[in-house]
Amino acid sequence: MCGIAGLAFPRGGRVVDPALIGAISRALAHRGPDDAGWLACQAGKISTGSEFPPSVTAEAVLLHRRLSIVDLSTAGHQPMGSPDGRFWITFNGEIYNYVELRRELASLGHAFRTNTDTEVLLAAFSAWGGECVNRLKGMFAFGILDARENKLMLARDFFGIKPLYHASWREGWAFASEIKPLLLLPGVSRRADPQRTADYLRFGQTDHGDGTMFADVRQVPPACWIEIDLKRPEPGQARRYWRLEARAPADPGVAESAGRLRGLFLDSVRLHLRSDVPVGAALSGGIDSSAILCAMRYLEPGLDIHAFSYLADEPAVNEERWIDIAGGAAKAVVHKTRPVPDEIAGDLESLIRIQEEPFGSMSIYAQRRVFRLASEAGIRVMLDGQGADELFAGYRYYVAARAASLIRQGRWAELARYAGPAAGFPGLGWTGLFGNTAGYLLAGKAQDLARLLIGRQIFPRWLNMDWFRERGAAPRDTNYTAAREVLKDSLLASVTSTSLPHLLRYEDRNSMAFSIESRVPFLTTDLAEFAFSLPENRLVAPDGGTKAVLREALKGIVPDRILNRRDKIGFAVPDANWMRRLSPWTGSILDGETARTIPQLRIAECRDRWRRFAKTGRGFDLAMWRWINFIEWVRIFGVETA
Secondary structure, eight states, X not given: OEEEEEEEOSTTOEEXXXXXXXXXXXXXXXXXXXXXXXXEEXXXXXXXXXXXXXXXXXXXXXXXXXXXXXXXXGGGOSSEXXXXXXXXEEEEEEETTHHHHHHHHHHTTOOOSSSOHHHHHHHHHHHHGGGGGGGOOEEEEEEEEETTTTEXXXXXXXXXOSOOEEEEETTEEEEESSSHHHHTSTTOOOBBOHHHHHHHHHHOOOSOTTBOSBXXXXXXXXXXXXXXXXXXXXXXXXXXXXXXXXXXXXXOOHHHHHHHHHHHHHHHHHHHTOOSSOEEEEOOSSHHHXXXXXXXHHHOTTOOOEEEEEOOSSGGGOOHHHHHHHHHHTTOEEEEEOOOHXXXXXXXXXXXXXXXXXXXXXXXXXXXXXHHHHHHTTOOEEEOOTTHHXXXXXXXXXXXXXXXXXXXXXXXXXXXXXXXXXXXSTTTHHHHHHHHHHHHHOOHHHHHHHHHHTTOOSSOTTBOHHHHHHTTOOOOOOOOOOOSSHHHHHHHHIIIIISHHXXXXXXXXXXXXXXXXXXXXXXXXXXXXXXTTSOGGGTSOTTSOSSHHHHHHTBTTBOHHHHTOOOOOSSOOOHHHHHHHTHHHHHHHHTSHHHHTOTTBOHXXXXXXXXXXXXXXXXXXXXXXXXXXXXXXXXHHTOBOO
């Protein structure tokens, strides 16, 4: 797990500014505090080192900051070259099946000098070219320089667990693990992207597609390659190497489906435990994090397990009871953190700098505190349950998506039996079931009418729609689908665009801020393809129960009391309570100079709504958090909003 960056210069290269290289490396230092390296390539000739020299001419520069997880020796220094000097890699991530790949490559005649997964990945690329990625089990973002062909190739893992951004600048083209290094480059503006600003402010959507909130900064999409010709360093078209698709469902029955899932899950956790440094687990008390923790104990009876949990200061969202049940079953040492609103105000600026783009709620702060707690305990690797909700239908809106499937397919008798229990899902009710189901089935004006019928504004008064229309942008609600299997289509959207991408960004930044490698064992191609091969009633049960097949698969590993939970909390925080207790601080942001300069918001309307909530405690909306987050993001990053 590391930080990577690179620059490509057109027309025969440039004399590289060592101050700029140093600034980029320092901006990534938290991702790799253990080692630093650079590579310069000019006309196929390679120079490497640790401290960048004062005068280097190069067509391409690769940078690396190392967090040592596998093979802690200096042999893991990067950028790393192939034995023949043709290929050079800067790599961020972890290849969990590197042991098996190493054996296969050794049988083909490859010799290895280190015990790193980096060298295995480099050998795999030398042997199989770009097709090597489909043999990998892991998370990765890397750049490979072909010194012979004068090309640079970038690749990002199947789900986008590891980030990879790029931008054109005054002297060429660049990539990096984070956005901040790219903002250091002359010619990269800090202009806000109008469409993505609309998506965020109205619906809290970020991280979808290949763009970012910064108009000049793009990202390599998950499961894609990008190739750059160093003679003309502009990124080519992203080339997809893997695509998750809903296959025609095969139903081997409950027992066989659960058994297959159990085996895939345990195999994944076993691989994710490979590490030369201490491994811990994030524990919320829900099914997914409990599954990871209990599987660790199931697979490694003698393992010294430490779990890290957030406790809310409001009983409705406090999961301490479930945390203690899971921790006790796994015989884990459980560390707990209980943040309070006053701490948030002091930490928010740091959190926004870390996250680089706005985020949806203050739950991201709770996650940050968990990783800080793990860092204080000396943990360098954490396992987390991220992705299970999106693959196995864990959120309450998937209950409505299943109802929409039954309607689309004309299965009225099943719907009649399903609707009552489904409406009883905690936090849903008949209004929520109706509203969310309509959102999946209705498009355009019909969906707008449905919103009005359940009391939701299409375009709220606090949003300056004139500004967005002038720029050809408008908020987009992505719930509608024309598919017959609405649930499957909704899950696919969650994995690829609406939910998982921003959750993975939150996790990456919060963990790497404390130099911790966060691993997500549910996110493997084997598990994802299996989930999307199942019929929908194996995901959401006929009684509206979520994660049906996963609950069955985990029996005997996770305590029944947790598997039988029907509520869904996760890393939830008491947003309304915290926001109100932060009232003086929040009010000062809405009244501040930056807020007055932001044309996307009708700030007077925002202030009025906020003051009514602060006075009465009624009328809270997460949009209020988005106002605050957006205003502070603009201030901290100097974002151009006009």
